[in-house]
Amino acid sequence: MTQKQRIDAFVSLGNFLRSDDQKLDILLDNASIKNPWYTKNNVRKQLATLSANLTPENLQNWLVGYPDVTVDQTVGIILAGNIPLVGFHDILCVLIAGFRAQIKTSSDDAGLTSFLMQELITIEPKFATYIDIVERLSGFDLIIATGSDNSSRYFEYYFGKKPHIIRKNRNSIALLTGNESAQQLHQLGFDIFDYFGLGCRSVSKILLPKGYDIAVFFEAIEEFRPISTHHKYTNNYDYNKSIYLINGDKHFDNGFLLVKEDERLASPLAVVFFEEYADLAAVTLNLENSASSIQCLVTEATIETSIPTFPLGGSQSPRLTDYADGVNVLAFLMDHATQN
CATH class of the missing domain: 3.40.605.10 (Aldehyde Dehydrogenase; Chain A, domain 1)
Structure with a gap:
């Protein structure tokens, strides 16, 4: 052929x-x-x-x-x-x-x-x-x-x-500056909830500027509430909520998503972790240091990073050149094809 x-x-x-x-x-x-x-x-x-x-x-x-x-x-x-x-x-x-x-x-x-x-x-x-x-x-x-x-x-x-x-x-990260519009924050909902958050391109953690009002984020993603009608998703939401309540872990809850401060990248299903930052340059450096564990980054900020970066709402629609883990599969194949 x-x-x-x-x-x-x-x-x-x-x-x-x-x-x-x-x-x-x-x-x-x-x-x-x-x-x-x-x-x-x-x-x-x-x-x-x-x-x-x-x-x-x-x-x-x-x-x-x-x-x-x-x-x-x-x-x-x-x-x-x-x-x-x-x-x-x-x-x-x-x-x-x-x-x-x-x-x-x-x-x-x-x-x-x-x-x-x-x-x-x-x-x-x-x-x-x-x-x-x-x-x-x-x-x-x-x-x-x-x-x-x-x-x-x-x-x-x-x-x-x-x-x-x-x-x-791998997991994916969102970086917010606090200047995002309601529509941009709504788009972030697709990065979080598409495929129930089960993909490596699903946002599992959000980096927030210090003092960020979580209520603004919750209001923007309210239209995703119907996800709570899916029984398997809701079972995970209920389980994680009960664990946080029993352990006395501080968290935010809008009825279908739990948001908890945590240094880890990978969050449980129906949970998104967050960390606050004070300096954009410092958080960019931290991202770069964790690049090998990050599939992609979604943000409206302009930063220099080797991590594949998309606008809010863009993580789940990769192009042909958006290779998983940043490994060019075509180049890998062709390297070995030319040796035979």
Whole structure:
């Protein structure tokens, strides 16, 4: 297959994801039953984000400078399942670069990845020999694995001798200056609540200027209150609230989100941690020192940082060049493709 054939196939897949095909409605119904975290709205949002990238212009611009090759190598891909189709970008990179993909989906995947791969094969039958969804990886040449800090140690032990990308836990941060408009703060709600805060691009901590009035933030995100109707989210909210009350931990509560002062980056579900700062330059330095644990930063402030930065509301809509953990998967693949 040529690079153009691969691009054309993914463009057609993007068109399909933007369509009102009845198969997509059935997919969403089934996914929400198999995995209650995969609500119809969340899956639709992810499909919209993916399809927005699958245009001729986006794909062609992304691939500028990369050779048109077909590689006789297989990449094992171990996918996470914390949010719908979280590993699609890895699959796209592998296939668009001309490699074969051997895919191990998460038990939480709810059939979404298999559905999209079958649709891609229907669009371009030549992909049938490039895509293999398996229960157990074997005979691969490179590995891309995403999981927790614990599973990453397992991945390193078993796969470390192969060329690899192994990802661990990361979290995302918001930096407020106190000058944000109500609309900008409302946008921050999407960074926090999309996918119930389960993604590595979900904001788990907010950096606030000293003396910031939390009530201003709570008022701006009030429209996200319907999240409290989701039973699994609410179970987490109730549990964490009870723990804070029993322990006497100071926290703020608006009825669907708990905000607690804490130095840690990773907060429990339905909780956002915060820290106050007095100097923007100092907090920027602290962010840089923690960069290896931060997936992205959302802010309206103008600061210099190596951390991928988005405006408030922008963390959950990555572009093709927004690689997880800042590791360019295409470059990794091409480096090894040119060696064979």
